[in-house]
Amino acid sequence: MVGLKPSDIPPTPAVKFIGAGTAACIADLFTFPLDTAKVRLQIQGETTGSAAVNGIRYKGVFGTLSTIVKTEGPKSLYNGLVAGLQRQMSFASIRIGLYDTVKLFYTNGKEKAGIGSRILAGCTTGALAVTVAQPTDVVKVRFQAQANLHGVKKRYNGTMDAYKTIAKKEGIKGLWKGTFPNVTRNAIVNCTELVTYDLIKENLLHHKLMTDNLPCHFVSAFGAGFCTTVIASPVDVVKTRYMNSPPGQYKSALNCAWTMITKEGPTAFYKGFVPSFLRLGSWNVVMFVSYEQLKRAMMMSKQRMEYAV
Template sequence: MEDVEPHIIEAVELKDSSDPLRVVKDVAAGTCGGIAQVLVGQPFDTTKVRLQSAPPGTYTGALDVVQKLIRTEGPFAFYKGTLTPLVGVGACVSVQFGVFEGMKRFYQRQNISTGSSDGLTYTQYYVAGSMAGLANSILACPIEHIRIRLQTQTAASPKQFSGPMDVIRKITHSSGIAGIFRGITPTLIREGHGMGVYFLTYEYLVNRDMAKNNIARTDIPGWRLCVYGGCAGYGVWLSAYPFDVIKSKMQTDSIDPKTRQFSSTIDCARKILQTSGINGFFRGFLPTILRAAPVNASTFYAFELAMRAIG
């Protein structure tokens, strides 16, 4: 892709580089985005995880999951395990946005020091997003692991975990601290590539809007920010979804290493392919793609509003 023209990079972004509270502001705004993401996305995520992790034939599709969950466990079951992501995803998204905004400023300074424009190339946007995703993976992997263990408990089976701390206690007792990070490899791939596409898509659309309409970032209407955030959500899942399936399979495997189905990321991918074919890597895709637009629209909208409010 072509470089971003210098005139569409806001002057305020360069001044922000000297703000001693800039990182704190980025993280705070990211936390707002993360909270919005969890509240909007948790029902979709619970549906997705049930589809991804259940044995073949358990559900006929996303609607079947929703109907059975409401009938057997009640509507509040969609928010099982919400406490962990509400705290954790807020932290994850704050890391994502904090690292991404920091990388943008790094590239701006680098471009200026080498005599080129202060605009970022789209390659730089992708790398900045990838760095944000990789940094986030260290938090996202254990948080999602704990959440998935709670989400996949059903009323029809004996309750294995009483809450997030019980999940942590039982996993570490069985597998040590490393057990909490089960699925870290597919998480790193999903986040590294997926977040690169995610932020690249959003920034491309925002920059295009500013250039086309000759307006500042803060003048973009909220509804258009929501559209751009939704498109970013589609971008990440269309580019990285199979790795999310592999991660979910590994994180819903037995907590006892002796009785696990999957010995590694490659072994998990091979067995999914053997038992379900290519379609197995896209189980739960429908609720995920339906979730992508509202969840990421709310994430970016909350982030941008918070940034405008705190400066």
């Protein structure tokens, strides 16, 4: 057995909620530079923005990472990390931590869930999470898009300053900018990610190809990351561009998508695909492996505490 053994008692909703948020933060710490590279590649081609103004061109994921380090310093790879961690604690806790609970709700308490119930649960928790965590996502994207170049005025001086500035200049609605494409994206991402992970893991165990340990979790998470990237990339690009745009650049998320396809062609929807996959694939692996181990560790601690009493 690789890693901690599964608990004899199923993890409680509270354990899943806390474990999901913590595991997502761990995954973000490892993969954040890839997410920053993805954002820079996704907004490339817009007529506005610091990178466009300064004539900087990004080529490929590693070229983008290298360019950011050379022109802005290594710290810029972690622009928006504070907002990113805030996002994961409020976002992943809901979308991942509550998935099994909502799935049981849709199956009326039955352990065996059909594909329809899984999809509904994924869409529900994904959409619910966005309504709570949207402001943190807006701030994270804006920081990642912000180039820290000499002579260029910073858009925001800090995380709290970003929240205050956006609310002051764009109103409270500005903090929820891009909610529609983000709800769409995260319903798709959550649904694909969790359902695919669920199904791959379930089939590996059912056909006895693997046991319920780290290699099984790794394979399931990697497969979920690839499927999710392919399906969610177009919505993700629109979400990133719309959330990063200044007031008035796009009338709506649909207008943003239409502008992209008319000016840059359909391939614009897959800009940043490689860093998206590298980031989402590695994020899924770190998150799900951490999540499974954290759930087991917390349940073991809980049982020890109960025995001690």
